[in-house]
Amino acid sequence: MPRLSQAQQQALESLGVDRKNYGAFLTGILVPFEFPTERSPAIGLACRDGNRIKSRLLLLNDPGGGLKTLSQFRTASRALAKAFDVSELELFGAAVTNPKVRQMLLRNLFAVQTISLQAQLGGGELEIISRVFQVGA
Amino acid sequence: MIILDKYQKLKAIGKTPRDVYLAAKADGVSEVDALCLLRGLFGLTIVEAKESMVGGDAFAKAQPVEVGGTVYWEGADTIDGLWMMEARIKRIEAGFAYVGDHKKYLVHPEGLVETAATGALLRIPLKYFEKSLAEQLQESTDFWGQLALPSKSATAERAGTVKA
Numbered sequence: 001m002p003r004l005s006q007a008q009q010q011a012l013e014s015l016g017v018d019r020k021n022y023g024a025f026l027t028g029i030l031v032p033f034e035f036p037t038e039r040s041p042a043i044g045l046a047c048r049d050g051n052r053i054k055s056r057l058l059l060l061n062d063p064g065g066g067l068k069t070l071s072q073f074r075t076a077s078r079a080l081a082k083a084f085d086v087s088e089l090e091l092f093g094a095a096v097t098n099p100k101v102r103q104m105l106l107r108n109l110f111a112v113q114t115i116s117l118q119a120q121l122g123g124g125e126l127e128i129i130s131r132v133f134q135v136g137a
Numbered sequence: 138m139i140i141l142d143k144y145q146k147l148k149a150i151g152k153t154p155r156d157v158y159l160a161a162k163a164d165g166v167s168e169v170d171a172l173c174l175l176r177g178l179f180g181l182t183i184v185e186a187k188e189s190m191v192g193g194d195a196f197a198k199a200q201p202v203e204v205g206g207t208v209y210w211e212g213a214d215t216i217d218g219l220w221m222m223e224a225r226i227k228r229i230e231a232g233f234a235y236v237g238d239h240k241k242y243l244v245h246p247e248g249l250v251e252t253a254a255t256g257a258l259l260r261i262p263l264k265y266f267e268k269s270l271a272e273q274l275q276e277s278t279d280f281w282g283q284l285a286l287p288s289k290s291a292t293a294e295r296a297g298t299v300k301a
Binding site: 032033038043058060061065066068070071072074075094095097100120121124126 | 183186
């Protein structure tokens with residue numbers, strides 16, 4: 001297992017990244033994780049890519065608690081970026097099909113791109129909507 | 138460990154991806170494994186697999202309103218800024234949900250910070266909970282987006298065109 005500080009391990013655990021995926025996470029491979037919510041865990045993808053943490057929410061199934069979960073997800077992602085001392089955090093939603101949410105993200109300077117999905121999640125291509133934020137001190 | 142044979146049989150007898158997902162969850166299969174299972178078994182795209190797991194579009198769903206259930210609403214004021222309230226439904230009567238056990242969270246850039254739930258509503262029109270998550274998000278971002286825009290009078294004041 002790669003050597004990680006306690007803060008880095010805690011941040012990865014808070015997000016729900018499995019220990020067995022730490023190595024892939026550090027080499028820039030998006031690894032799946034299950035982020036705890038009030039109801040079903042959300043599925044996310046994350047990796048460290050150079051000076052940037054990429055953190056994506058792929059599936060959210062938390063009727064009613066969605067806003068709280070989104071806020072907690074953003075917090076956990078920011079904590080991860082700080083723990084790894086990177087200057088950028090790329091937050092994104094994957095396969096965002098709801099037209100209202102798409103429109104809202106695009107209005108708020110999120111951009112659409114297509115990425116390849118690793119075999120771990122069944123392969124294929126995936127559209128994501130992302131935006132890069134600077135990580136403050 | 139996914140017992141693939143069981144799910145292949147379910148598919149063979151005409152069960153839908155949603156049925157197979159629910160069976161897998163009852164068997165303790167994780168969300169990530171369930172996603173892979175549906176994609177592999179039914180040849181679904183990520184979007185199709187997601188919708189089978191969620192039972193539709195998660196962002197288009199309204200909050201479930203039932204006695205004993207938890208509901209959420211958000212708001213903003215000049216003291217606390219943006220906040221979110223969480224409460225449990227005690228009873229439903231005449232178009233209102235009567236709620237208690239409030240928890241209030243301030244929405245800070247660092248995350249949600251629990252604070253004293255002062256001034257919390259004790260009854261909320263059921264109509265409020267008909268809003269989907271997408272609508273809630275849109276209202277919040279519109280509200281803050283509008284606040285961030287300079288008003289006409291402020292712009293005029295900066296330009297020195299406001300007469301005392």
